[in-house]
Amino acid sequence: MVGTGEGGAAAADAVLLGFVRAVRAAGVEASTERAYAFLRAVDVLRPGVRADVYWAGRATLCGGHDDLERYERVFAAYFGPSGESARPVVRHAPPPRLRLVTRDAPAGSRAPGEGEPAGPPTATLASATEVLRHRDVGELDAAERAHLHRLLAAFALSGQTRRSARRRPARRGDVDPRRTVRELLRRGGEPARLRRHARVDRPRRVVLLVDVSGSMAPYADALLRFAHAAVRGGRTEVFTIGTRLTRVTRELSHRDPDLAMAALAAAVPDWRGGTRLGELLREFLNRWGQRGMARGAVVVLLSDGWERDDPELLGAQMRRLHGLAHRVIWANPRKARPGYAPLAAGMAAALPSVDDFVEGHSLAALERLAAVVRGAEAEGVSVARVRGAERA
Template sequence: MVSDLAVLAARFAEALRGHGVAVGADRSACFAQALVAVDPQRAEEVYWCALATLVSTPDEIAVLDHVFDVVFGGGFDPADFRGDHPEGTLTAGAVTAGDGQAGEEREVRLSTVGSAAERLSSRDFAELTPDELALLREAMRRLRIATPVRRSRRKRTAAGGRRVDMRETLRQARRTGGEPAVLRRWVPREKPRRLVVLCDISGSMEAHARAMLQLLVCANLGAKAEVFTFATRLTRLTRVLARDPAEAMRRAGEEAPDWSGGTRIGAALREFLDTFGARGMARGAVVVIVSDGWETGDPAPLAAQMARLSRLAFRVVWVNPRTAQPGYRPLAGGMAAVWPYCDAVVAAHRLDALDDLLAAVG
C-alpha cells in the first residue's frame, strides 16, 4: 500500500509539473508523507493532501482542480467541498484524457502558472513593485535568522558538568537523610546573541530597505531583533515591526518621517552608539547595517564610529546591494571608510541571495 501511494504521489506531482506548477522534490515528498499519514480511502482525502502540500498560490488551485479531475476521471468536484475557486489564467496548453467512458476523449484547458516566489526570486528587489514584494512574504516566512550563541549567566543541571551544583546536591540529599549520595553538576546555559539591524531608508535604498524590513517581520520570530532606520535621523522601529507584515510596513513609514531622504550614516551611527549601543545593546551583538554607503558628510567621522562599533559588537555585517555588480570596488567615501571594520559584506539584493546574509549573521 505504501509503495502504491508513493507511485501515486510521484505521478500526480509529475502531472502538475507538466502543466506549469513548480512542484519540486520537497513538495512531492510532503505529498507522499501526507498520503501515508492519512491513508486515504476516498478521492477527496487525496485532494486535500494535494491541496495542503503541492500548491502555494491561489492561481495554482485552479490547475490542481483540473489535473485532479483529469486523473480521477471527473468523479470528484472540489467545489462541492470548499466552494468555487477563483478562475485562473487559462492558456492554450491542453491535454486529453479518458472521462471514464470507453472510446471517448475530452479536452481540458489548464492554467500554466509558476510559483510567484520562484518567478521573482532572481529579480532585484529594486525592480519589484510593492505588490510583487508582498508576494515574497510567504517565502520569507520560511527563512530563519539564527545568530551565534553565547554563554548565559544562568546555569542548568547536567551530568557531564565540571562544577558541582551545591544547592541542587543538598536539596537532593534531603531524600537520603542529609547524605549527598549523588553529586549534582551544572553547565552554563547558552542563548542566541542579540541581533541589531540599522537600515538605510534614503532614496537610493528605499526598495531594498522595504525588502529587508519585510524579511525581519517575516523571519524574526526567533531572533528578536532590535531594528532602527536612518536617513537624516535615527528611528527605532522594534515595537512597530512586531506586527503583521502589511501593517508593520505601513506603520514603519509613519514612524520614520525621513523615508527617502538624504543619508547621514556617521551621525546616525554615533546617535545609536551614544544612546543605545554603548549602554549594552551592541555589546556582544551581531550588528547588521543595510546601506549602499553613500555618505553625504565627511567619511572620517563614519570611520571613527565604525571603529567604536567593531570594538563593541561580536560581528558586523554590512548589506550593500551594489556589491552584486560585476567588478564592484569600495571606492565611494562611505564604503571605503567602513570596509576595514566589517566582518562580512553581502549583497542580499534578491530573494535567492538572502542565504548569504543568513550565513553571515550566523
C-alpha cells in the same frame, strides 16, 4: 517547464534544494544530511505530487514540534497554498508560484488491474519561486513583489549562540553542589547520585540598521519586511537611518506584516531623504550601543554606503562599533552588480571595520545573510571576509 531526463531531474533537484534553503532561512535546522534524506524520499515517492513532497519534507527536514509551524509557512509560500484552484478567479494576475505537474507514465508501465503507475511518475517542476529567489528586488513587478513578501514572512533571524552565565540541570557537566547536598539531606545523609548542571547557550542579540534614504528606495520595503520577520523571532532590534535615526522595533512587532509596515511608515519621517550614516551611527552608539545594546551583539548594516557627510566620521564610528559588537556585517544591494567596487567614500571608510561584506539585493542574498548572522558559513555561504579575526 522542466523537461524529462537527466536535465529535468537536475532542475527538479535544484527546485527542491531551493525549498530546503528557504526552510533553513526560516529557522529550521535542516542539515545537509536531512536535505539528502528529503531528496531521496521525494525520489522514492512521487516527485510531481504536492502531498508527497509535503510529507517527505515534513518527515525529513523537521527535527521537532517547533519546526512544524515554520515548515508549514515556508511550504505554503514556496509552493503556493493548497486548494487555490477552488478559489474564485480574481481580475488581477495571480502571484507566481512553483507548480508541480505530473505526467502519466506510459500505459505499458502499469500493472494489470492497477490505476497507479508501477513506479514514480515522471515529474516536471516549473519554478517561478526559484527564479524569483535570484531576481534583483528593485526589478520586480507588483505580482512578484507580493510573492516575495510571502516568502520574506517565513524568514527567521537569530544571532550566533553564546555561552550564558546561567546554568541548568543536565546529565553531563560540572557537579552542582547545592542540588547534590539538598538531595543528600532529603535522603537523610544516605549516598545519592551526583547532580550536575551545564551552561545555557543563548542566541546573541541582533541589531539591524536599515538605510531608508532615496538611493535605497528600491530595496527598503523588502529589507524592512526581512527586519519584521527578524523581530518576530525575538532578540532583534531595528533602526532606520537616513537623515534621522528612528527605532522601529515596536512598530515591527505587529504579527501581520502589512500592519507592521503601515505603523512603520507612520513612524519614520525621513523616507527617501538624504544619508547621514556617520552622524546617525554616532547617535546610535551614544544613546543605545555604548550602553549595552551593541555589546556582544551581531550588528548588521543594510545600506549602499552612500554618505553625504564627512566619510572620516563614519570610519571613526565604525571603529567604535567594531570594538563593541561581537560581529559587524554590512549588506549592500549594489554589491551584486557587475564590476562593483566599494569606491563610494562612505563604503570605503567603513570596510576596514566590517567583518563580513555581503550582498543584499535578492531573496537568495538575504538567505545567505541570515546564515552569516547565525555563523553558518560552513554550509556553502559565500561571503567576502574583510576581517577574519573572531572576537569572543
